[in-house]
Amino acid sequence: MKPAPFEYVSPESEEEVLDLLHQHGDDARLLAGGQSLVPMLNLRIVQPEVIIDLGRCPSLAFISAENGTLVCGAMTRQMTAERSPAVRENCPLLAKALPYLGGTAHRNRGTVGGTLAHADRLAELPAVALALDAEFIARKSGSERMIAAADFFLTDLTTALEEGEMLHSIRLPRADGNHHTAFVEVGNRRHGFAIVGLAAALEIAADGTVAGARLAAMGVGAAPVRLHEAEQILVDGPAGDDTLRAAGEAAAQAIDPDDDIHASAVYRRRLTSTLVRRAVQEILGNEAGS
Amino acid sequence: MSFSKVEVRLTVNGTEYVRSVEPRYLLADFLRHELGLTGTHIGCEQGVCGACTVLLDGRTARSCLHFAVQVSGSEVTTIEGVSADESLKPIQDAFHHNHALQCGYCTPGFVMTTVEFLKDNPAPDEAAIRRGLTNNVCRCTGYVNIIKAVAEAADNMPGGEG
Ligand code: FES
Numbered sequence A: 001m002k003p004a005p006f007e008y009v010s011p012e013s014e015e016e017v018l019d020l021l022h023q024h025g026d027d028a029r030l031l032a033g034g035q036s037l038v039p040m041l042n043l044r045i046v047q048p049e050v051i052i053d054l055g056r057c058p059s060l061a062f063i064s065a066e067n068g069t070l071v072c073g074a075m076t077r078q079m080t081a082e083r084s085p086a087v088r089e090n091c092p093l094l095a096k097a098l099p100y101l102g103g104t105a106h107r108n109r110g111t112v113g114g115t116l117a118h119a120d121r122l123a124e125l126p127a128v129a130l131a132l133d134a135e136f137i138a139r140k141s142g143s144e145r146m147i148a149a150a151d152f153f154l155t156d157l158t159t160a161l162e163e164g165e166m167l168h169s170i171r172l173p174r175a176d177g178n179h180h181t182a183f184v185e186v187g188n189r190r191h192g193f194a195i196v197g198l199a200a201a202l203e204i205a206a207d208g209t210v211a212g213a214r215l216a217a218m219g220v221g222a223a224p225v226r227l228h229e230a231e232q233i234l235v236d237g238p239a240g241d242d243t244l245r246a247a248g249e250a251a252a253q254a255i256d257p258d259d260d261i262h263a264s265a266v267y268r269r270r271l272t273s274t275l276v277r278r279a280v281q282e283i284l285g286n287e288a289g290s
Numbered sequence B: 001m002s003f004s005k006v007e008v009r010l011t012v013n014g015t016e017y018v019r020s021v022e023p024r025y026l027l028a029d030f031l032r033h034e035l036g037l038t039g040t041h042i043g044c045e046q047g048v049c050g051a052c053t054v055l056l057d058g059r060t061a062r063s064c065l066h067f068a069v070q071v072s073g074s075e076v077t078t079i080e081g082v083s084a085d086e087s088l089k090p091i092q093d094a095f096h097h098n099h100a101l102q103c104g105y106c107t108p109g110f111v112m113t114t115v116e117f118l119k120d121n122p123a124p125d126e127a128a129i130r131r132g133l134t135n136n137v138c139r140c141t142g143y144v145n146i147i148k149a150v151a152e153a154a155d156n157m158p159g160g161e162g
């Protein structure tokens, strides 16, 4: 199908973008890389009156690192981030998750801010943001605020961004201590929509035990979910398979996944349990080998 | 509100074109209907099948997921542009030799994807080829011959293994 008609504007500065958003409110949609929005336009799932294209606003596309905190402008292309040494060095978990986002053609065009603001329940980066306590910088005409990742994702396709507000950038703070991360997912294809995915960040103590754990799953609910019970078990339990199994089991019990044509709720629970074990084993295995 | 036409300026396969189209006009339709370059195929129109893949400023992009106006000023290479480039001929030859197409509907997308894939991965193994092609759909061949073709093309490309 073809999209319904719309008015198109392509502002070249952030001020103009925010003015236009203010002026048009909910009648307008921001177009970033378009890899999620354009299919919805083509299928006429959404029919905005105005499309505000961010593609000609260069100040929104940047990657910088300040004292280990990675700051990524909303219009940074996913492939640019994936290939950025600053991302690999300052935020390895983001670098590990990016190749899963879609095919090469999608990642060439899709943006970091676009996938986060779109907030599909099967998107990888929301789980990464949640696991890393990312901060979302939101701007509207004349003001700016910071939204914590835990408060940003409300439900499927819905974020805390208000009418007239735009995601400007995200900040990914560097974790202290001996931190290691893994991103794992299972889907029908190597890239593209997964069934369940998991972002894991562990702090490893000098004796090789888990001193801190942050786990966030996607595909198990309408928004990404932190797995607090499993994290606690990993930190409290003695090193070994029993603790891993218990953590996986706790993760499976803590979530409330849906049944759909891709997988049953039971399968999603078991998969989450498996992915918790897989991610932790991957991290501890690398740690032992390094 | 009026939905007046907008000017789009694109360099396609080295030639500059200027046309007036509605903002909602997809790049895929622009290439096919405005420029008559019907080698770019449209399968799903939602970014899934890969039949519409072109190179946009040198990197693969789904032409069904871009509005022509949005990419005005860019350089586009379509399958027609690949045929003209002798250095890329090994890809088409390999598809031909290996019977990597039947109806041919998916083929332009596979070839464009392969152009970029082999640039990024000059000596891929089979697993890498499978991963690289995972987002292109073919309803005829069963993929086996496409994978063989890409492996052969890798060997025969200038600067490749062979
Ligand atoms: S037609 Fe564009 S991906 Fe299928």
Ligand code: FES
Pocket (backbone or CB within 6 Å): B100, B101, B102, B103, B104, B105, B106, B107, B137, B138, B139, B140, B141
């Ligand atoms: S050859 Fe027919 S779809 Fe691929």
